[in-house]
Amino acid sequence: MLELENAPAIQGLIFRHFQGASDYASMAAVLTASETADHTERNVSAGDIANAFQHLRNCDPFNDLLIAEVGGRMVGYARGWWENDLTAGQLVHHNGFLVPEWRRKGIGQTMLRWMEKHFSEQVLPGNTGYFQVNVTQFQKGAAIMLQRAGYQPLRCFYLMVRPTLEEIAEFPLPEGLEIRPVNPAHYRALWASVDDASQDEWGYAELTEDDYQDWLTSPHFQPQLWQVAWDIATNQIVGHVLTFIDEGENTQSGRKRGYTEGVGVGRHWRRRGIARALISRSLQAQKAAGMTESALVVDSDSTSNAIRLYESCGFQTVKRDTIYRKQFPAADGPTKAIQRRRNGDRQ
Secondary structure (H helix, E strand, O other): OEOOOOOOOOOOEEEEEOOOHHHHHHHHHHHHHHHHHOOOOOOOOHHHHHHHHOOOOOOOHHHHEEEEEEOOEEEEEEEEEEEEEOOOEEEEEEEEEEOHHHOOOOHHHHHHHHHHHHHHHHHOOOOOEEEEEEEEOOOHHHHHHHHHOOOEEEEEEEEEEEOOOOOOOOOOOOOOEEEOOOOHHHHHHHHHHHHHHHOOOOOOOOOOHHHHHHHHHOOOOOHHHOEEEEEOOOOEEEEEEOOEEOHHHHHHHOOOEEEOOOOEEOOOOOOOOHHHHHHHHHHHHHHHOOOOEEEEEEEOOOOOOHHHHHHHOOOEEEEEEEEEEEEEOOOOOOOOOOOOOOOOOOO
């Protein structure tokens, strides 16, 4: 049990560290209840938590995860991890999940203070950088709490949905390009193409071999649905859409949704209609797989006019997520909130 400063006086409330696999089922229940309350369609199992925790980076859950219990029942938890960001320097991400009946009682605020203190003093002593948190438009209480703690909104991302897969317009690829079925011999070249197409995106981090191996084992790795365009003359990949279907999510929500994600075109091949042509084929592939709608997430400040592109393909904005940041100093220095930067860059 941990003694935390300024914790709320709630009978039976304790805070403790992660104890291993025995916590997975309770964490899954907390996460699912929290996300449901925040209008996020997600049903997480203990197995999902276990799988995610096999791939943690720069996070030791036994030290970097805080659990809240009331009367021996887990009611919330928070986890943090860090990375070196090309534009922000040291970046500490953290998230928190709290069941709805125990919100607005000071538990979330206590977990937030612990997370900041823990990473500032124990994990990253002497460094400067930023704390970063993602907040959905329905997490109004979390947004208020973060702003009171010195966080400021930095950037928004939109969930866009195409509500039907009827009347999909067809767009031709430029002459000299062709679609090829994806086979294992293409995986490395496709991974390099993903990295190349992502380098001018906000928050880009160089992809590693560990990232590649995680990609190969991801449940969203569904090459039979992917649309990959090749330049016939050079035998090079010029663009891709890494379509996937989340069957578990569809079962939970009672819908048939595919995802038009991983949209990318090589920097020297842009503004030739390649992305639109690949998206059209991706939508057709989702329809052929029995889906009735499609979704994607897009950066609201994208420099490539991505929102306009997706709208032209029938997608509509349905939800907004906001990235909040707060500057952290060396362990013994004052904390100051950053100003909004428009051109800067969840278990």
